[in-house]
Amino acid sequence: MNHHYPEIRSVNVTRYVTPLREGGSMPAIAEADDGFLYVLKFRGAGQGEKALVAELIGGEIARALGFKVPEIVFAGLDSAFGRTEPDEEIQDLLKASVGLNLALHYLQGAITYDPAVTTIDPLPASQIVWLDCLLTNVDRTARNTNMLMWRRELWLIDHGASLYFHHTWHNWKEHAARPFAQAKDHVLLPQASELEAVDAAFRAILTEERIRAIVALVPDEWLNDPSLAGGPEERREVYVQFLLTRIASSAIFIKAAQHAREILI
Template sequence: MNSVSSIDSPVFPSPDLRKVNVTRYVMPLREGGSLPALADADDGFSYVLKFKGAGQREKALIAELICGELARFLGFKVPELVFAELDEAFGRSEGDEEIQDLLKSSQGLNLGLHFLSKALTFDPGATVVDEWTASKLVWFDAWITNVDRTFRNTNLLVWNRELWLIDHGASLVFHHAWENYQRQISSSFPMISNHVLLPFATKLEEADHEMKSKLTEVVIKQVVDMVPDEWILAGRDTETAEEARKVYVDFLWSRLEQSFHFVNGAIDARKSLV
């Protein structure tokens, strides 16, 4: 069995993401309902493109950006995220009507993840993840309420013998029911019981202590501030983008301060497995 690692030292959030222009739609990646795609950009690199016109629309991109950059800050391996501009004329020659409609509704600013060529999908039966890494990742996903890191869909890749995190668009569940966000702050997040690495997460209390020592409200705010106003306002949840940003920061920071709820929930869920 292969062994992988994924934790480095924290990386302080950059003030903004790079912006690229999409030049070529290569192929759809038909995983899930959001129809991401492999695309080329004008910087010479390929990206997995997440479209604002798909599924959960801009909210999936917001969750992808916030959670991806928080994961990177905490030392996890995450492909570079970029703002990806889709020109008005892009996709007119696409023969698939579903894809053409998706491209039309996604004109403007989207999100791309650097494509990791020849990366392998994580197989828990073939790859060993150490207890410390597993505990930190289970902790992180419970904090951000990520429902999508399961045996069915691990959203983990192995590249250069290292574990890489992808696809956080299903996280931050609260922003789909905005008015109830305060009640979700103290949630134990029962869905953590489905986490692919939960059986190996034997050091959750230690992980809680270390991860909380790295995070500050300032760091969270810096990451949230990276989200474009247009994505936030598209949901029409608040009058201004600043109001919404305050909610995101409040949710994440308050949930961090009350982490015993989701840490104990994960510990109890693991006990039921072993």
């Protein structure tokens, strides 16, 4: 069987267009040297490189599972970029983000998914809930759905709040085998009636080979966290083992999500 594993293009940011003042990370719409617009995520913002790692791993796992996710690229930011930016807060952010950042292709004209307007069928709803339970994504609620409707299709965005175990590291093994308590707040949980069927299909897709290929995409310079022993390869291996353990323990988070759904409905 031939497997297609992701490759990430690299671009250089040429123009800062406008900030997207959402949350504390202050992403921005920016133009790159390939002529396209991107939503640029900065290494110097909020949770720093860890948010970029989560965005990359989460987004590419979602893509591997068949979800529509905007193309993810590595975005280089030159030290001279932003010197003429009049906004002091933005200028500080740009200075702190020199080097390799992450960006997603900008979906021009996309609108935020509104559960009051569009109903998602049980199967795709179950697939998205399963994904977010795997990634421990706390950011797919009715208040902030992190889904877009573009060209009449549903797109998943913003996985930077996933894999929150890496903010502490020391107890990642415990996190890997835990249920996902925040599933009770998931915007699609009421429709997610097919979690067990989804589990069988998705576990077959997310092989160790595929997980390793996705985690291998993370640049070494985003893995220089002094709070964890070892170098980038050791930290990369923690992500691999966390995800493999979580996949192997999926019955735990499925049962918890089903229980939360029973309470809701």
